[in-house]
Amino acid sequence: MDIGAVLETAILQFIGFNACYYAIAAIGLNVQFGYAGLLNFGQAGFMAAGAYGLGQTVQIFEISLWWGLLIGIGYATFLGLLMGVPTLRLRSDYLAIVTIASAEIVRLVVRSVKFRGQFGGTDGLTGFARAYQQVGVDLGLDLAGQYGFWIFTFSGRNLWNLIVGWTLVAIFGTIVWLLMRSPWGRVLKAIREDEDAVRSLGKNVYSYKMQALILGGVIGSFAGMMLALGNATVQPDNFSRDLTFFVLTGLVLGGVAKVTGSIVGPMLFWFIYSFLDSFLRQLIDKPVRIGDFTLIQSTDVGVVVFMIMGVLLVLLMVYRPQGLFGNRKEMAFEGR
Amino acid sequence: MLPSDATGPASPAAADDPGVDAPLATAAESDAARRARAALAGVAPEPGAAKPDPILTAAGIRRAFGGIVAVDVERVEVQRGSITALIGPNGAGKTTFFNLLTGFDKPDTGTWSFDGKDMAGVAPHRMAARGMVRTFQLTKSLTKLPVIENMKLGATGQKGEKWWNGLIPGTWKQQEAEIEARADQLLQRFKLDHMRDEYAGALSGGQRKLLEMARALMTDPTLVMLDEPMAGVNPALKQSLNAHVKGLRDEGMTVLFVEHDMDMVHDISDWVIVMAEGRVIAEGTPDDISSNPAVIDAYLGMHQGRSLLEDL
Numbered sequence A: 001m002d003i004g005a006v007l008e009t010a011i012l013q014f015i016g017f018n019a020c021y022y023a024i025a026a027i028g029l030n031v032q033f034g035y036a037g038l039l040n041f042g043q044a045g046f047m048a049a050g051a052y053g054l055g056q057t058v059q060i061f062e063i064s065l066w067w068g069l070l071i072g073i074g075y076a077t078f079l080g081l082l083m084g085v086p087t088l089r090l091r092s093d094y095l096a097i098v099t100i101a102s103a104e105i106v107r108l109v110v111r112s113v114k115f116r117g118q119f120g121g122t123d124g125l126t127g128f129a130r131a132y133q134q135v136g137v138d139l140g141l142d143l144a145g146q147y148g149f150w151i152f153t154f155s156g157r158n159l160w161n162l163i164v165g166w167t168l169v170a171i172f173g174t175i176v177w178l179l180m181r182s183p184w185g186r187v188l189k190a191i192r193e194d195e196d197a198v199r200s201l202g203k204n205v206y207s208y209k210m211q212a213l214i215l216g217g218v219i220g221s222f223a224g225m226m227l228a229l230g231n232a233t234v235q236p237d238n239f240s241r242d243l244t245f246f247v248l249t250g251l252v253l254g255g256v257a258k259v260t261g262s263i264v265g266p267m268l269f270w271f272i273y274s275f276l277d278s279f280l281r282q283l284i285d286k287p288v289r290i291g292d293f294t295l296i297q298s299t300d301v302g303v304v305v306f307m308i309m310g311v312l313l314v315l316l317m318v319y320r321p322q323g324l325f326g327n328r329k330e331m332a333f334e335g336r
Numbered sequence B: 001m002l003p004s005d006a007t008g009p010a011s012p013a014a015a016d017d018p019g020v021d022a023p024l025a026t027a028a029e030s031d032a033a034r035r036a037r038a039a040l041a042g043v044a045p046e047p048g049a050a051k052p053d054p055i056l057t058a059a060g061i062r063r064a065f066g067g068i069v070a071v072d073v074e075r076v077e078v079q080r081g082s083i084t085a086l087i088g089p090n091g092a093g094k095t096t097f098f099n100l101l102t103g104f105d106k107p108d109t110g111t112w113s114f115d116g117k118d119m120a121g122v123a124p125h126r127m128a129a130r131g132m133v134r135t136f137q138l139t140k141s142l143t144k145l146p147v148i149e150n151m152k153l154g155a156t157g158q159k160g161e162k163w164w165n166g167l168i169p170g171t172w173k174q175q176e177a178e179i180e181a182r183a184d185q186l187l188q189r190f191k192l193d194h195m196r197d198e199y200a201g202a203l204s205g206g207q208r209k210l211l212e213m214a215r216a217l218m219t220d221p222t223l224v225m226l227d228e229p230m231a232g233v234n235p236a237l238k239q240s241l242n243a244h245v246k247g248l249r250d251e252g253m254t255v256l257f258v259e260h261d262m263d264m265v266h267d268i269s270d271w272v273i274v275m276a277e278g279r280v281i282a283e284g285t286p287d288d289i290s291s292n293p294a295v296i297d298a299y300l301g302m303h304q305g306r307s308l309l310e311d312l
């Protein structure tokens, strides 16, 4: 058992690329779910919108990659309107149903044979990230080189992804932090608690909910763009329901309605996930048997890790429902 | 502390509790009260009576839930600058009528106007900007926001409520400071200033009623509609709330409120509208109403009129 190696992997995941694009997605989800109380279970759909917006530029439209930013934002806005227009006047459960379904529809459309010409089918889209990597090269990074110190050594390519990704986290974190300290954020938080009270005070609740849904979705689309750029490819099956719920788990872990929670939560998610995964893999290198019954073997580790994470999440909800950074006092008034 | 004659017979009880003394030194009868009573003196005490200067006029308002006709009001006018009570037994349709007037529910038929402007079909969130604000029978304090944030939410026309301004504190900070100053004044008036930074969830039921009323006033209304502002409030605090409501009229606002406590209705209202089974069955001054046989009938059946009968 090499606990040092286990910790090393986990720490690298803590600050790694996965944590980074999850954090962007969670910052967006936090606007919707944490502050405005909108049950968006389709963040993966918004992420796909951003990723495909970028991916289509070079391969499909044959235009510069940078237009993809606008296209991705446009797709995410359109998706937000599509989900919000029919549901935001209804009870919040409807939004949950519609968002989860919409994200699945997005995934099924982009991977379908019929739209292969637009979205590349199951192969996805590639060949668009060169302009992005070129910026790193222009700034003096050797993409194939090695950078860093001690355990923190990255390839130039990886380092560039981390620099851009964490910069985006900082930018969106700051934007959301500013917004939530403003009167706009106050209206959102009030809507989360009682729409009718807010309405009676002269605020257009529907419009605010739509703004929150779209803003959170657009931020989510940047997470998708980051994923696409980092991998230099867009794959439809990256944007499954799992993604939405992992991001949500990260957010809840960190604590909803807190910017720090939405950033550190996903980092911890990846830390814990990778810790458990490499720990168990080392522990169970050969099948554990009771008599001739195989209790667990190395191929089971993937599933067991998620089972343990589920249990941890339940424990968190019982003993610290506000998450690690959430506000305990706020939680105390739940359901009064 | 005010002299005890300012708040009437119940003020010794109120005086025991430092948090609930009357907010304004209203003399036994203020100018505004005299004016409102004089204007209504010539109005016939009958359902649908026309008022000399109505701020709110409703006609033919009907709302049915399946088989139940919850509201069927032929005509109601509310005199500007008055305190008008809307009373009636449980299920009479008072809250539904409020919901209809404020756009929270849509009537099957009917028209109503506020300040001369047609209000049918106007969305509830547009009412506040026009000067009409309401509170709810079941208090809606936003428990996870601090009291002061609850208050500031009430202010209309906030620049910082546009997201693009929200990003740049410079665009809204000054307005926010003005709003906060106004909120603090109101909190002081409603004796909630010591709770300023607490979460609204930490307030007692009565304090929440006060907060909701104060928050509604942040919209700078001309008509304040209060749905049972006194429900669940202890007698001493009621006395203070009474004074607050009178204070609103003295500042030129019109108050329409729903209440079951006949003593309070008698004490503060200039005019009383009685509903039963969705209809307006009587109107008049508090004295007219307490001697009106139709009202006594309506209440007797529902054994609501204890204090009403005591008045006889």
Ligand SMILES: Nc1ncnc2c1ncn2[C@@H]1O[C@H](COP(=O)(O)OP(=O)(O)OP(=O)(O)O)[C@@H](O)[C@H]1O
Pocket (backbone or CB within 6 Å): B065, B068, B069, B070, B088, B089, B090, B091, B092, B093, B094, B095, B096, B097, B137
């Ligand atoms: N959303 C609804 N669906 C069905 N029936 C309703 C609805 N709202 C109100 N009602 C019915 O309409 C009638 C009037 O109700 P309303 O709440 O307006 O009475 P109220 O005068 O405010 O009574 P209270 O003094 O008890 O508050 C009642 O019979 C009630 O059951």
Ligand SMILES: [Mg+2]
Pocket (backbone or CB within 6 Å): B094, B095, B096, B137
């Ligand atoms: Mg009612």
